[in-house]
Amino acid sequence: MATQHNIALTRALAELPGPLPAFGVIHIAIPHTSRFTIVGNHLAQHAELSLVAIGIGVHIQSLPAGSLVGIKALTARFAEGEMRIAAALRELEAHGYLRRAHVRLANGRMATRTVFCNQPGALERAGRVVVAPKVPPAVPKVPPAVPEEAPAPPPAPEPDPVPESHPPVRVPPRTAPKPPRRPLPQPRELTPELRQTASAILADLRNHAEELVLSEADVEELVPGVAAWLEREVRPDAIRHALTTDLPKPPKYPAKIVRHRLTVLLPPPLPGAEELAPAVRRPLVIPLQNCDGCDRAFRSREPGHCRGCRDLAAAA
Structure with missing residues (x-):
């Protein structure tokens, strides 16, 4: 089987012109007759896009209209993690290939x-976006031969119709x-x-997650963040x-991941004994009053007569 492939390759190379x-x-360019997508070199050879962004851009351009191209859908399709795919989508959006429009x-x-726009430059010149359904390219048919005495006039180009079901969409700013x-x-x-x-915790991270290899400068920069955790009595x-659980595979910037987690996952300080002590209910104490009639002491919220004087007054 390998010999047949080598023979076919040798013949194909021999037939190349020049x-x-x-x-x-x-x-070795063999023309496609079905299931192909035309991709511009401005995307395939983009000087500022990463290889992941170029690959995702070509993949999105090859999908039919209505396909899911969110981070979750692309993560389920490819081996790259959510962070790499999200960064690639941001690259495509920054260079005008991808737009997110809010519609009612x-x-x-x-x-x-x-x-998704296959030619961002043409989009800026046109000043509008038309979302049209993607149809598979048709194989061009060879027109019948026409005598040279009566050459057929070329057909006038027709304007591209705008589908009624997809009105122009306003595109938000690129940045x-x-x-x-x-x-x-x-x-x-920050005590010694x-x-x-x-410093020891940061330098030891690579023994628990081989992706988290930090430089000396990274460790020196991140020491205050770990010290804040230790100060809050975190073991x-x-x-x-x-810092090492559920890391993206592979992490592109280990120091940024550690910094992000030290910042957003910082636990609150432990409460003191006073905050944890249950509330003590104090008994209700009614003050003593001197009776206006007999000068005896009795408990009441307001001054007046004792019960004996009130009973005598009621009997009288």
Whole structure:
């Protein structure tokens, strides 16, 4: 079987026109007749997009209209984790290939519609977006031969119709302001003991998760965050578990992941004994009053007569 493949490859190379390049890739282009997608080199050879973003862009462009292209759907389809796919979608959105438009449905509710444009530059020049259903490309038919004495005039190009079911959609700005990053937690006092323990915990992370290899500069920067956890009486094993559980595969920026988790997962300080003590119910004490009639002492919230004087007055 391998010999047959080698023979077929040798024949295909021999039929290529012109001299073969001395190095680099050699293209054997066989025309597609079905199930193919035309992709521009501006996407396939984009100088600023990552390889993951280019691959996801080509994949989305090949899907029919109505396909799910969210982070969950792409994560279920490919081996990359949610963080890498989300970053790739943000790259495509930043360069104009992917847009997210908010539209109002017939029932009055708002929904997010994802729009993919195969030529962002043409979209900016046109100034509008038309969401049209994707149809498979048709194989061009060869027109019948026409005598040279009466050449047929070329047909006039017809404008692309706009489907009534998909009106033009307003596209939000390409770049939206990002919320400011939360600061790294800081301890009340970074003592030498806290610094030493925090440094040891950070340097030991790679023994529990081989992806979390931090540099000395990363450890020095993240020490205050771990010290804040230790100051709140969090055990080192609990800190290690919070920083190494459910990591993306593979993590692109280990130091950023550790910083994010130290910030957003910071537990509150432990309550003191006074906060944990149950509330004590004090008994109700009614003050003593002197009777206006007999000057005896009796308990009442307001001054007046005792019960004996009130009974005598009632009998009289």
